[in-house]
Amino acid sequence: MEISLLQAFMLGILAFIAGLDLFNGLTHMHRPVVLGPIVGFILGDLQTGILVGGTLELVWMGLAPLAGAQPPNVIIGTVVGAAFAISTGVSADVAVGIAVPFAVAVQMGITFLFSAMAPMMSKCDRMAENADIKGIEKVNYMALLVLGSFYFLWAFLPIHFGAEHAGAMVEALPETLIDGLGVAGGIMPAIGFAVLMKIMMKNAYIPYFILGFVGAAWLELPILAIAGAALAMALIDFMKKSEPVQIKNEEAEDGI
Amino acid sequence: MEISLLQAFMLGILAFIAGLDLFNGLTHMHRPVVLGPIVGFILGDLQTGILVGGTLELVWMGLAPLAGAQPPNVIIGTVVGAAFAISTGVSADVAVGIAVPFAVAVQMGITFLFSAMAPMMSKCDRMAENADIKGIEKVNYMALLVLGSFYFLWAFLPIHFGAEHAGAMVEALPETLIDGLGVAGGIMPAIGFAVLMKIMMKNAYIPYFILGFVGAAWLELPILAIAGAALAMALIDFMKKSEPVQIKNEEAEDGI
Amino acid sequence: MEISLLQAFMLGILAFIAGLDLFNGLTHMHRPVVLGPIVGFILGDLQTGILVGGTLELVWMGLAPLAGAQPPNVIIGTVVGAAFAISTGVSADVAVGIAVPFAVAVQMGITFLFSAMAPMMSKCDRMAENADIKGIEKVNYMALLVLGSFYFLWAFLPIHFGAEHAGAMVEALPETLIDGLGVAGGIMPAIGFAVLMKIMMKNAYIPYFILGFVGAAWLELPILAIAGAALAMALIDFMKKSEPVQIKNEEAEDGI
Amino acid sequence: MGSSKNSKLNSESIVGEDEYQDQSIGTELTRTDINKMAWRSLLLQASFNYERMQAAGWLYGLLPALNKIHTNKEDLSKAMKGHMGFLNTHPFLVTFVMGIILAMERSKQNVSSIQSTKIAIGAPMGGVGDAMFWLTLLPICGGIGADLALNGSIMGAVVFFLLFNVVHFSLRFGLAHYAYRMGVSAIPIIKANTKKVAHAASIVGMTVIGALVATYVNLSTTLEITAGDAVVKIQADVIDKLMPAFLPLLYTLTMFALVKRGWSPVRLIVLTVTLAVVGKFAGFL
Amino acid sequence: MGSSKNSKLNSESIVGEDEYQDQSIGTELTRTDINKMAWRSLLLQASFNYERMQAAGWLYGLLPALNKIHTNKEDLSKAMKGHMGFLNTHPFLVTFVMGIILAMERSKQNVSSIQSTKIAIGAPMGGVGDAMFWLTLLPICGGIGADLALNGSIMGAVVFFLLFNVVHFSLRFGLAHYAYRMGVSAIPIIKANTKKVAHAASIVGMTVIGALVATYVNLSTTLEITAGDAVVKIQADVIDKLMPAFLPLLYTLTMFALVKRGWSPVRLIVLTVTLAVVGKFAGFL
Amino acid sequence: MGSSKNSKLNSESIVGEDEYQDQSIGTELTRTDINKMAWRSLLLQASFNYERMQAAGWLYGLLPALNKIHTNKEDLSKAMKGHMGFLNTHPFLVTFVMGIILAMERSKQNVSSIQSTKIAIGAPMGGVGDAMFWLTLLPICGGIGADLALNGSIMGAVVFFLLFNVVHFSLRFGLAHYAYRMGVSAIPIIKANTKKVAHAASIVGMTVIGALVATYVNLSTTLEITAGDAVVKIQADVIDKLMPAFLPLLYTLTMFALVKRGWSPVRLIVLTVTLAVVGKFAGFL
Ligand SMILES: OC[C@H]1O[C@H](O)[C@@H](O)[C@@H](O)[C@@H]1O
Numbered sequence A, B, C: 001m002e003i004s005l006l007q008a009f010m011l012g013i014l015a016f017i018a019g020l021d022l023f024n025g026l027t028h029m030h031r032p033v034v035l036g037p038i039v040g041f042i043l044g045d046l047q048t049g050i051l052v053g054g055t056l057e058l059v060w061m062g063l064a065p066l067a068g069a070q071p072p073n074v075i076i077g078t079v080v081g082a083a084f085a086i087s088t089g090v091s092a093d094v095a096v097g098i099a100v101p102f103a104v105a106v107q108m109g110i111t112f113l114f115s116a117m118a119p120m121m122s123k124c125d126r127m128a129e130n131a132d133i134k135g136i137e138k139v140n141y142m143a144l145l146v147l148g149s150f151y152f153l154w155a156f157l158p159i160h161f162g163a164e165h166a167g168a169m170v171e172a173l174p175e176t177l178i179d180g181l182g183v184a185g186g187i188m189p190a191i192g193f194a195v196l197m198k199i200m201m202k203n204a205y206i207p208y209f210i211l212g213f214v215g216a217a218w219l220e221l222p223i224l225a226i227a228g229a230a231l232a233m234a235l236i237d238f239m240k241k242s243e244p245v246q247i248k249n250e251e252a253e254d255g256i
Numbered sequence D, E, F: 001m002g003s004s005k006n007s008k009l010n011s012e013s014i015v016g017e018d019e020y021q022d023q024s025i026g027t028e029l030t031r032t033d034i035n036k037m038a039w040r041s042l043l044l045q046a047s048f049n050y051e052r053m054q055a056a057g058w059l060y061g062l063l064p065a066l067n068k069i070h071t072n073k074e075d076l077s078k079a080m081k082g083h084m085g086f087l088n089t090h091p092f093l094v095t096f097v098m099g100i101i102l103a104m105e106r107s108k109q110n111v112s113s114i115q116s117t118k119i120a121i122g123a124p125m126g127g128v129g130d131a132m133f134w135l136t137l138l139p140i141c142g143g144i145g146a147d148l149a150l151n152g153s154i155m156g157a158v159v160f161f162l163l164f165n166v167v168h169f170s171l172r173f174g175l176a177h178y179a180y181r182m183g184v185s186a187i188p189i190i191k192a193n194t195k196k197v198a199h200a201a202s203i204v205g206m207t208v209i210g211a212l213v214a215t216y217v218n219l220s221t222t223l224e225i226t227a228g229d230a231v232v233k234i235q236a237d238v239i240d241k242l243m244p245a246f247l248p249l250l251y252t253l254t255m256f257a258l259v260k261r262g263w264s265p266v267r268l269i270v271l272t273v274t275l276a277v278v279g280k281f282a283g284f285l
């Protein structure tokens, strides 16, 4: 079966929407179990779409972005994989095999985008300074547009030009650069924390910063446990401050 | 050799006494090394009793009730096991094999009793309220009687009616119920702690409760370590409270 | 090749110097890679010395005294090993095999010396009491002399009398005594801490001692982590003390 | 945790309940009194149960002395109520705790302060005693006894019994007297620092209770959600990763809330047993 | 950490920046306002990036309400600047944090106090939510859906979608209203204890940030020094033994120092990217 | 831990001993003085021993400077006595500690405060230095050297020696001057907060000592009680489960008690050695 330009275009639009849903909206219509049937519907073979969707759902089972880290991209994996499965009639597993390099390329591409989006934050800082509500909103909308277009391209191109030609594209990506951006993404929260600390850090809170770090770095406690212990310390401090008055009475009583 | 009714009765009484000794008195005459010879003496074969006792002592080596949790019951294991060994002439190991289901049944039975005894505590609360000394004492004595009788039956019945018939009884126990009571026993200290917290918990101590919980739940520290750290915190607090006076002098000196 | 008395003597002197360098000076001329060539030079075969030194450097790679604990002694291992390799023409590996018992004996001997040196500290205490600068200096110089001579003997004797004869000496060492001294060395810091605590321990610091102990004994935290957490506690305390004044203002404001 | 209104009401009412009316130091306890306490301590676990564990037996051991100390009947009632609280300690070391607690009773410390101390000292001694007596002394004596017995000698029983009980009874009585003397000698200091001591004891006590909740309450779900190929083990995959001992904490806090609302422990026990049996039956516990 | 001169200047300037000029309690937010916030929270991650993560999307969600609360334009600017700070929490639980934060904004707490609270509540909820929704709810719904789908039924997609989003949207809207009401009812207490609450929030917030630095910043060196036979892995053999998360700490403190010197985040990002790419190229990252 | 009478006497006598009579800031130390200290620091471990480790060598390094600072002879004696206390740090980083300590001596801090600081900074640096120099720098230089040597070149020795010592001596001298300058610039702050600084230093110092006891004192029993079939390993089965490092703690506290009773260290050493040898002989150590 041949995929028409219109169909390829519609699959690109589908990827656009699903791509947004992965991080925004989060209705999870981007999961293979929903996405598969839609691809099938577009390509005129709903039944295969359903089956491929079910299969891919199991493949991506338990893979979700935790703390911003990207697993191989579920959307491109599903859209491209299901399109190949339906058009060439190969089994879902084989189709996934073909889609995997694209899913991985998009995983890296998203990492790239999320790093490249960082400098935009300073612009937002200035908008915030000027109480520019519209500006902030526009940045968010624009970001969605960029992200969605990115997904559109990664679905449209392989489907329209075929995996072989698109595969060449993937291989053309400069690997160290992409890897370097992945590393940069891992480090970047440091800048976020630095900006945060500029607002919040006073000398009085240095000790608590140290305690949190010791707890996480050496004792490998999860954030929840550390927040619990911190709450305890905060409460002790909170209740202590009101004591001096009480103490004086007590001392008076005790005749010290 | 046949075991007479009188002998079976005397072994029941022995189990009564030893059963109490397992949790009260704690002279440990209930351990196989002592109990074996007594069973032997009652059955007129001291020598076999001694040997069986020695063997069973090794079998139960290192098994003792920790934090209220019951291992397979040593007393029924020994009394029933030794009685079978002496009367049928089988080796001690074989006799233990026969006794094990009874030892396990009693283990569960004790768990049951220790759960069933819980509601009695509210009665004790009311007696305490009324400063009813006699009442508290009676509850304790009654509890001993119940516990002892339980042991009496579990020794007397299998020995008098034979393992086969008694075995049927064991199997008749409704398992999920018994298991459910075991689970209940595990949860029940929560009620004890709740009652305790009603007396002792003031807002000022919530943080320490949290810290203790974090230390035990996440860091898996033993109670002793937590008590040590808590002692340190208490001492710091204890000594800090007397400081204000001192501080004022210091400040005066420092000319602040 | 025979080693002359003069050569043996010079090797002893070399061991003297290198022995000191292991703990003092620490230029690390005592490492095989430097020591080997020097031994070769003294024995007139620089080239072999260089090669043996390189080989032994790899053997002792990563072995250095941590927290005062001695690995098998690198100096005697090198001087004696290299001397044998050069004089008998065996390979470096075989020579090391011959030198190992001496290296181990010296390891134990140093442990012995470091335990035996302990009583000298009380003498130093008295000198400190009298502000006797010269005395303190002399103790340090004497200690160097003793240590160096010890190295001299352990290099000179095996080289001069041959490994077989010297080996007998090593075996004559009373093992339990030596082991006992090793154990004593492990315990001895307790005395050092006791003396330290006499100076520094006030009741107010008992809690911190406990916390440090709990952290190291149960949580197995390294000293650096504990020092970090302690610093945090100290800072909290430090900043709290200056608060009372502030608090009063705050209270006044709040109208309490 | 408790709205501010609730806790205010609570703390007020507790203050009243907490203090003994008669604040004068109680009658001295004689050697005979302490010996009696030590003898009675043999029944520490007579009414052992999983809600309060050794509570009623512990109270049984203290009763004669409490009766002597608290001549005021209301005070006696207060004391007895306090001592019905959860306790689990080692039966051989219990007299050590008892001795100290009796000294505190004599000096008429607040109930909450006494109870905190009981927990703070008693709870860690549970584990210590188990390690020392159940896992060390007992196997050693048992091993010696079994050895002799397997050679056919009745001396196995005799030696075991004597060896074990010499340690047992010297500790039981020795610690009782030692602890009481120690406690009494501390009375003046305690009296002079009542509030501070109470506060310190509460800190240790409440920390230990927090730890006990995570250690002693055993509650975990066997729930597994199998949806097609996916199996999610609620306990191992979700709860343990987020917050170990979450269910014990949740259950304890629920019980606490209900107790504060006036539910009687019996009701809570019935609730707990029902839940446990139903849970076992339905397969989620 | 920061010379005393520096920090004095800083803290002075912060005090000024920190407080809102208009201290009167803000306009009440209606149900519609909160619903709007919940809807907008769907775009929490619209401009997700690795420097501030959800910051701008978070601000996007709050904007209408902030605009209503801060009629003073300078205050609005202050608020917006604060909310551009780093945040990462779970997208399903975010409205809970939002609700509380809006209540605090209404009561005109200090910016630093609001930001501390945001971090103190939001950060731990990230892990909690991931465990509950990504690792539990999602595989369960997915498993059910896939099961039906593999039988060829379109109901797989439908059931999955409905099941999942019933939970999703009830939480998103339910938590928003619940948290806001809770926050508002706490306003009087917070108002009366402004400084204390701020201090307590900062304690938790800064402790959590300390932990986040060690958890979120991923920086380790692949440097291995091979010298003849010897191989020293700088990360595994040296740094991890001395101080795990040393490099993340170092890098964060360096960034902090540069931020305090007035470097703009963009400059720091350029620096970071350059370093990362060069490091990858040179093989030490 | 020390009856109240004891500790009162103690603390009084300590207060006297603790302060320097001459409270005026000491003579400035010149670059030459600091260089001299750095040179002398090469003999830090000249009289190394397992009781005080580097104590006498440390004192040796400070002596010329101490002599210049404490013109009052009694003060000199006090200072020297203090510096004879236990110390173990890394020999390459020691000058960093020395520099700071000399600045504190100049500002006439209390002896206990100086000693706390010494431990608080010096002890953690021991592990840090070992990881950086013994386990990283040394194998790297050694590997390079060995590589060249195995090719038969004398350059192996030369390169090793130069490479290693350039790092070694730049650190030794660089840190000495850096630390002293840093310390001196802090003098005014320290002087203004003498008591607080002392308290803070003691907190860190005593915490570290608590940790050192558990880390540095190696004492464990090989005792196994074999009773018939039962084998109880006292260390692994009992002590380690109850309280790891129990024996080191016990022994240290015993030593402390004896020191307070006036036992001389020599007597304690003789006791320790006797115990160790007897213990080894009898097989329980
Ligand atoms: O970890 C919390 C949160 O982090 C990021 O914001 C994303 O990866 C979310 O999917 C995740 O829930």
Ligand SMILES: OC[C@H]1O[C@H](O)[C@@H](O)[C@@H](O)[C@@H]1O
Residues within 6 Å of the ligand: B064, B065, B066, B067, B068, B069, D045, D053, D054, D088, D089, D090, D091, D126, D127, D129, D130
């Ligand atoms: O754990 C302390 C203690 O707990 C329960 O009371 C019983 O199991 C005792 O045998 C045990 O010693």
Ligand SMILES: OC[C@H]1O[C@H](O)[C@@H](O)[C@@H](O)[C@@H]1O
Residues within 6 Å of the ligand: C064, C065, C066, C067, C068, C069, F045, F053, F054, F088, F089, F090, F091, F126, F127, F129, F130
């Ligand atoms: O551990 C720090 C330090 O301890 C001792 O002083 C010696 O073993 C040194 O080699 C080591 O660097």
